[in-house]
Amino acid sequence: MTAVATGADENNGRGQQPRALIVTVYGLYAREAGGWMSVAALIQLLAHCGVDEPAVRSAVFRLKRRGLLTAAKVGGAAGYELSATAREILDEGDRRIFERRRADAGEGWLMAVFSVPESERDKRHQLRSRLSWLGFGTVSSGVWIAPAHLLGETREALVRQGLDPYVELFHADHVGFAGTAERVREWWDLRRLHELYETFLARHEPVLARYRRRRRLDGAQAFADYVHALTDWRRLPYLEPGLPLEVLPAGWIGLRAADTFFELRRRLAGPAHDYVEPLLAR
Known part of the structure; x- marks a missing residue:
């Protein structure tokens, strides 16, 4: 799964875009069922998320227009399946989102x-957008x-988007003149990142605290809470x-935010899947 850009859209009560929630649901559950989900099941599931x-x-229509979903009927039921492009993007993103990879300073830089x-300035814009999306900081x-x-x-x-002819990649060390930590604060907006992590924690730490006190889980609620957490994460x-x-x-x-997400995932992913699985056959 990846952080597919979904653009402006109506927001639900938590400020999340319906399109972003749908991408999360398809990434979590539709891929294991061949990439297809019925409209009826999707509507039922998103209702638990406040949509x-x-x-x-409306959100499905926009995702279809962007080439991420395609209309398809299965057993007479109307639904949508992931396009080949969407599958590729989601598969590529699984490693980034679900693995806690943390670099060591000795590994160097890309x-x-x-x-x-x-x-070809449109390619320049595409390059900047793609590198920013991948998490690169800006030196110049x-x-x-x-x-x-x-x-x-x-x-x-870069190869998938045909941007590789314009770029050279190097493995490098930072050797001066300012300290690397000082430069990192210039290359990345750490203040903004701190604010985003704070927002994530404000939304989801209380949810985690409630689950730590519970002995029984409601499947529908576990599904909604997990989808909200993953969409924000x-x-x-x-x-x-x-x-x-x-x-x-x-x-x-960021470490505390990651701890919160991965504990929520450990507690909720199983019950959420058990709730959704019977709906995938509809």
């Missing part, structure tokens, strides 16, 4: 250096930086791509 039927249908002719307009472990993912993304590992702790502020809040 009404008109908003679901440098992306690009120069795009003015006649044509020099971007990320932890070295992002090499494979970066190479695949899945962009964060892209914005902060496992930067080395040595160059981050002491007591980095």
